[in-house]
Amino acid sequence: MKRTVLAAIAGLAFGLIAGAASAQDYPWKPDRPVTIIVPWAAGGSTDQMTRIVAAELEAELKQKFVVVNQPGASGSIGTKNALEAAKDGYTWAAGAAVDVGTYRVLGLLDTDLKDWRAFFAVANVSAIAANPAAGFKDFGDFLEKLKRDGDNIPVATAGLSSAGHNMMESIRAATPIKYKHVTYNGGAPAVVSAVAGETKAVSQLLVEMSEHIKGKRLVPLVVMAEKPVMLEGYGEIPPTVKWLPKMPAPMNYFGIWVHKDAPPAVIQTMEAVWRNKIAKSEAVQKYANARSAIFAPLFGDEAQTEAFKMIRYTAWLYFDAGKAKVSPDTLGIQRLQ
Incomplete structure (x- = not known):
């Protein structure tokens, strides 16, 4: 019995050490809480997804990821605050890629998805x-x-x-x-x-x-x-x-993003975390299955390419409806064929 208890304690200690070592393997080791701004009200889709992802990041990087709701102006207020924050990797934004990708078209905010490094968790219907x-x-x-x-x-x-x-x-x-x-x-x-x-x-x-x-x-x-x-x-x-067989239905990707000028170590760490943790996350998959979302742990060039399909479709939708302040083609956004 004594050996069994000692073995269990030794196993637990080894697990804790291994977990700590795993976190230390990443090039970025956040030494204070990281803020993720959700530019929508609490309880919505972005808020739900972000809080689950934040918990997974905390477990992997051994640091708090604090979710802050800052709703208003179709998400542009909270996103603006993230855009204007220090480019040190400690302030992120969250939401749907199509929102960030069409802010310039709508005249809401001078930014688009190319200004950010995006990390997606799900695609929502x-x-x-x-x-x-x-x-x-x-x-x-x-x-x-x-x-x-x-x-x-x-x-x-x-x-x-x-x-x-x-x-x-x-x-x-x-x-x-x-x-x-x-x-x-x-x-x-x-x-x-x-x-x-x-x-x-x-x-x-x-x-x-x-x-x-x-x-x-x-x-x-x-x-x-x-x-x-x-x-x-x-x-x-x-x-x-x-009922509407000719109406397109591109994928709507949701996730978190940090400004492209964040330190390279931050980007490298999050890419590794997305591969090691988020892409295998039972919590994110369970959330997706329960809510009929699609598990889609994308990042890097793949994330940009896939998200741009919805951005192109939506930007021209706004323009054709007379809601755009800026023509999409002047921003390099071509119609989705």
Whole structure:
């Protein structure tokens, strides 16, 4: 018995030493807490994903990663604060790559994705869900009512450039509809507005509304996808292509990013952490599976290339809808063919 206890203690000690050694192998060893600014309200998709990733980073680098919510102006306020912070690797931003990639187009902030080193965790699926009392039979019925009386049908989103707003504008570009756009400072409050009956429907990310759908507080109408999406604990949700076969549905990547001028050791360390920890993270995979997100631990050139597909599509969507302040082609953003 004594040998067994000693062996267990020795094993625990070895594990602790090995864990410490693992952290010390990285070229960057943060000596104070690292801040990740979430430019949206607490409880939304970005906030959910960031807090899970932050916990994984803490475990790997043995330092606190503090998540701070700074919502406002479609995420540009918090992102601006990260942009203007010291380029020392201790201030990061989080969110959807398409937001950062279209800020210049919208005239919200003088930055784009090329200014940052992006590290993605998941790709999220946009969806539309309605209050059960709204009476929409399905997405087709929703479209017909928007065509007839859209100005009187309030649809909640997290505001200009949010995933939900992008989805509604995509639909409007594909078919003649109108809708009463009601904006909130994040996906979570937008979803709650539909649950409470303040709005009839919400267009946001499925991860933000999935628990309400499972609890029958919202009725899912459609997902922005090429195939049906299975929501664990609910069932299958039909895709937009069922009704709008020509409407594109590029992937919407979410993650964290640091300015490209951060010390090389910071970038090298995070790339290694993404390979060693995030790409194998059970916590991130569990979150993705539970919320019908797609596990997508990308970084480097691959992250930039994949994210740029959604950026190109969305930038021109804004331009065609008359919402762009700057023409995308003047920023080197070509139309997605």
